[in-house]
Amino acid sequence: MSGILVLAAHAGGTFKRTATELLGKGKELADSLGVPLFAAVLGDAPAADLGQFGASKVFVVGGDFSSYDTLHVTAALKAAVDASGATVLLAPSDFTGADAMPRLTARFRTGQATECTDLRVEGGRVVGRRPTNGGKVSADVHVSKDPAIFTVRPSSFGQPAAGGGAAEVVAVALDFAGSGLTLVESRKPETTAVDLTEAERIVSGGRSLKSKESFDSVIRPLSDALNATTGASRAAVDAHFAGHDEQVGETGKTVNPVLYIACGISGQVQHLGGMRTSKVIVAINKDPEAPIFKHATYGIVDDLFDVVPALTAEVKAALS
Numbered sequence: 001m002s003g004i005l006v007l008a009a010h011a012g013g014t015f016k017r018t019a020t021e022l023l024g025k026g027k028e029l030a031d032s033l034g035v036p037l038f039a040a041v042l043g044d045a046p047a048a049d050l051g052q053f054g055a056s057k058v059f060v061v062g063g064d065f066s067s068y069d070t071l072h073v074t075a076a077l078k079a080a081v082d083a084s085g086a087t088v089l090l091a092p093s094d095f096t097g098a099d100a101m102p103r104l105t106a107r108f109r110t111g112q113a114t115e116c117t118d119l120r121v122e123g124g125r126v127v128g129r130r131p132t133n134g135g136k137v138s139a140d141v142h143v144s145k146d147p148a149i150f151t152v153r154p155s156s157f158g159q160p161a162a163g164g165g166a167a168e169v170v171a172v173a174l175d176f177a178g179s180g181l182t183l184v185e186s187r188k189p190e191t192t193a194v195d196l197t198e199a200e201r202i203v204s205g206g207r208s209l210k211s212k213e214s215f216d217s218v219i220r221p222l223s224d225a226l227n228a229t230t231g232a233s234r235a236a237v238d239a240h241f242a243g244h245d246e247q248v249g250e251t252g253k254t255v256n257p258v259l260y261i262a263c264g265i266s267g268q269v270q271h272l273g274g275m276r277t278s279k280v281i282v283a284i285n286k287d288p289e290a291p292i293f294k295h296a297t298y299g300i301v302d303d304l305f306d307v308v309p310a311l312t313a314e315v316k317a318a319l320s
């Protein structure tokens, strides 16, 4: 048997946007290869609904996955791939993608293309395209063994239209005796905003904010008005204007939103490496020579302390 299997990630039973996004792309690839599209679900979620996005079968591994256990997740994914007979696995390049997917790749002794921003069929196989060298170059990654594993940056593809009937749900038995790992502590993020890696809209601030107080009173209100997630440059994080989990860049998070607003960020290569693939980049900087402008879709050369509050007021008025 062959087919494309999509890991349909969910939070407490609600499928994430990455699930439907990957199913949409997976369907396109599956149709091109003439193979079926499957989904894998770990834990309790309305699996049959994924038929609306083209999955003919959904392989469900039951159990409690609410506390992340890397060995449990890896074993469950392996069971789902084995049960489906899929030759291609697509997963989001989120935390699970970064942690469990390399383990899974090693278990199958196969290859993995990480952080892809595009997928296509060539010569009867799926090929992943990913940014490399800080986003300056794109590489095509061919995986010659099966199952070929691809992790994909969220928001790389659009959302598919729903349609079609329910999928067949297949329960997958998992022989897992426990990992021996003990969860010592679990901390919830302080914010309720969508994680940066999955955010559709991001408003980021840099060193130019000068203090945590001005970061909170200038950047976060625009972020809230746009229902966006707040990000920061490393300089802003090092100065304690923002939290470490908000850092965007090579040593922070890699993001791929539809809209990225960089406020008072110069655009050094290490920052660009984490956000260069954003679909629309708006740069606000008072220096017309700032490198960020070379990558911006729209640039505003002005003082952010004037522009950002005015923009926030306009957004609020437009959305009220």
Ligand SMILES: Cc1cc2nc3c(=O)[nH]c(=O)nc-3n(C[C@H](O)[C@H](O)[C@H](O)COP(=O)(O)OP(=O)(O)OC[C@H]3O[C@@H](n4cnc5c(N)ncnc54)[C@H](O)[C@@H]3O)c2cc1C
Pocket (backbone or CB within 6 Å): 205, 206, 207, 208, 232, 233, 234, 235, 236, 247, 248, 249, 250, 251, 252, 253, 263, 264, 265, 266, 267, 268, 269, 270, 271, 274, 284, 285, 286, 287, 290, 302, 303, 304, 305
């Ligand atoms: C190994 C390594 C890893 C790194 N990893 C990361 C990383 O993950 N992420 C990251 O961001 N950086 C990273 N850096 C740091 C990076 O090199 C830059 O130092 C950092 O990105 C600069 O942050 P910034 O743009 O906020 O500050 P600056 O470079 O100081 O830029 C501030 C900008 O604000 C503008 N400005 C000032 N005042 C105003 C105003 N009132 N209105 C409008 N514009 C104004 C200025 O013109 C300037 O362009 C890394 C560096 C190293 C060596």
